[in-house]
């Protein structure tokens with residue numbers, strides 16, 4: 001199948017006319033650009049679990065649209081029956097994946113719409129849920145662009161940047177988080193030289209980041225995960241940008257498996273390591289990285305996927321954590337849409353949320 005300019009596609013959207021969630025099937029990229037039209041809760045749950053839609057912000061947007069579509073189908077003529085059915089649908093979607101906090105952040109935000117409008121009719125509440133799901137998506141575009149601007153303020157044109165996994169447009173509503181500075185920089189002639197870790201076992205770096213950046217005309221070089229050290233040692237990397245799935249109140253950050261190793265390498269080579277984190281991905285209820293639930297995924301993702309034949313002996317034990325936690329003391333700065341947090345994160349993240357509250361009040 002011919003590759004297209006994936007940057008021209010919407011990662012996740014609501015088709016109002018047909019009451020369906022529309023996503024790119026990211027398990028088929030880069031060889032096939034297949035759109036999925038999802039109506040049922042099972043289809044949406046499965047799309048999140050299988051990473052057909054993936055990336056913390058994109059999962060949040062998909063869940064917000066998904067729970068709206070569920071609410072639209074609830075047959076209830078009173079609030080209590082409606083809320084009971086809503087809660088069941090919310091708990092079901094919340095069970096799809098445990099680590100990315102945006103899934104829960106978005107579902108909680110949608111539930112707040114229901115709780116805050118108990119005096120309204122079911123029909124009015126469903127309309128408010130529609131508007132909230134659309135707002136969550138639109139806000140994500142602004143959040144990513146803002147992270148891109150703050151990220152650009154930290155780097156010079158022409159530098160080498162390494163990134164891990166995919167925290168790009170395919171992980172968000174647009175621009176991405178870790179790739180937002182790169183996409184914005186491309187629009188402004190920054191000419192970054194990007195090294196994309198392939199990111200085993202699901203190859204989000206090879207299949208998605210390299211594809212996104214190549215489509216956008218960015219100078220991108222694909223490397224195996226075990227090559228990050230040599231490109232840093234060669235002096236080809238001046239900054240690392242990664243995304244995140246859950247940041248704890250002390251700045252410990254959960255991200256795709258392998259990220260903590262990249263952070264240790266960056267520290268060793270004296271390279272700044274930046275985590276790009278929407279405030280929707282910062283969990284101030286989570287004290288440290290030790291409190292973050294790390295998703296374990298099927299062994300077959302390690303032993304079978306991408307190979308013509310199984311690449312390991314039948315029955316061998318496999319450990320397949322989808323994420324790891326980078327200790328806060330390995331992180332140079334956490335870039336949010338309300339500014340750049342520097343250590344000590346236990347204080348600076350509070351300041352970021354204070355800025356967010358102030359901005360809301362001034363709206």
Ligand SMILES: CSC[C@H]1O[C@H](OP(=O)(O)O)[C@H](O)[C@@H]1O
Nearest residue numbers: 054055056167171243244255256
């Ligand atoms: C902008 S969040 C992207 C974040 O999510 C990815 O995980 P997955 O592909 O399993 O959804 C990865 O950790 C990225 O950094």
